[in-house]
Amino acid sequence: MQSSINYVGVDISKPFFDVALPNGQAYTYYKFDNRQDGFEALLKVLPQNSVVVMEASGPPYYMKLAAYLTQQGIGVSVINPLVIRRFCQMRMSRAKTDKKDAKMIAEYGQMEKPALWQPPQKYVVALQQMQALLDNLHKEHTALSNQHEGFSSSGMLGTKLEQIIEQELKHKQELIDKLTKQMEELARKHYGSMLADLETIPGLGRKTSILLIVLIGGFNRFSNYRKLGSYIELSPRIFESGTSVKGKARITKMGMSRIRAMLYVCAWSAKRYNKACRELYQRLLAKGKAKKQALIAVVNKLLKQAFAIVTNQTVYDENYVSKPCF
Numbered sequence: 001m002q003s004s005i006n007y008v009g010v011d012i013s014k015p016f017f018d019v020a021l022p023n024g025q026a027y028t029y030y031k032f033d034n035r036q037d038g039f040e041a042l043l044k045v046l047p048q049n050s051v052v053v054m055e056a057s058g059p060p061y062y063m064k065l066a067a068y069l070t071q072q073g074i075g076v077s078v079i080n081p082l083v084i085r086r087f088c089q090m091r092m093s094r095a096k097t098d099k100k101d102a103k104m105i106a107e108y109g110q111m112e113k114p115a116l117w118q119p120p121q122k123y124v125v126a127l128q129q130m131q132a133l134l135d136n137l138h139k140e141h142t143a144l145s146n147q148h149e150g151f152s153s154s155g156m157l158g159t160k161l162e163q164i165i166e167q168e169l170k171h172k173q174e175l176i177d178k179l180t181k182q183m184e185e186l187a188r189k190h191y192g193s194m195l196a197d198l199e200t201i202p203g204l205g206r207k208t209s210i211l212l213i214v215l216i217g218g219f220n221r222f223s224n225y226r227k228l229g230s231y232i233e234l235s236p237r238i239f240e241s242g243t244s245v246k247g248k249a250r251i252t253k254m255g256m257s258r259i260r261a262m263l264y265v266c267a268w269s270a271k272r273y274n275k276a277c278r279e280l281y282q283r284l285l286a287k288g289k290a291k292k293q294a295l296i297a298v299v300n301k302l303l304k305q306a307f308a309i310v311t312n313q314t315v316y317d318e319n320y321v322s323k324p325c326f
Helices: 036-045 063-071 081-090 098-112 122-153 159-198 206-216 225-231 257-273 275-286 291-312
Strands: 006-012 016-023 026-033 050-055 075-079
Touching (some): 006 098, 016 036, 026 036, 036 063, 050 063, 050 098, 063 075, 075 081, 075 098, 122 159, 159 206, 159 291, 206 257, 257 291
Parallel strands (some): 006 050, 050 075
Antiparallel strands (some): 016 026
């Protein structure tokens, strides 16, 4: 008879990680340094048949520990922090401590029994790191450009300082262009067919297609497009009473803000050139929905099309009619 699985919760940060180890009806708590000796110390206290559950924290602080445990034959599940947050809300847990977080993560594992994590390929990590650096470069370029505009509008920007700013803007743009090219080449090398199929969707665009692939590591982690939409938090939060909309539609700020922003921009093009998106947009406006609410619906439609095209390994067909799901 197979022993039951012990789901161990880990709340991880840059310097250390907290552990909630199941002990009958209670938990035993540990704190270890987030480095090799801390990993080894955790391994010594893990019971048999353990699955260690942790969040996919912002900077990938979890990656080394997850990889180490996997190499040692320990099951690991890496969960989207938003999922854990929602689980805590459902359990009405409001206390915010590292111990409490580790315990809630363990309880999530015990209740949901999540799939085991697989270490990503090196090229996947490289693409994700490139994207993170590219995001920072874009932010720096925008901030410096705004500062340049502010200085210029005063009419008192010195020639030498202006030259320095312009040189720095040029340098950052060159880095952005170089990194974008390298990223596209790497994406086409490993996801060439998928990328080509996604680019057939009117309105989606090459950069957004690449970003979708990079941020979610391909589409095979999700059984349907709704789970993918939930992962990047595309669903609008709308407050309604009867048929009257009491609040403006908005995409929540939790989750992957950059891909949401790019998909939203794509929706402006899709509502003109993508037949299904155009019909959806016009139908919602005819029902009295706000333009922003209709655009968010178009974003979800684009994501649904992308998911269908990748999972079916096909190209965009404007006359395609989806089959109902039961």
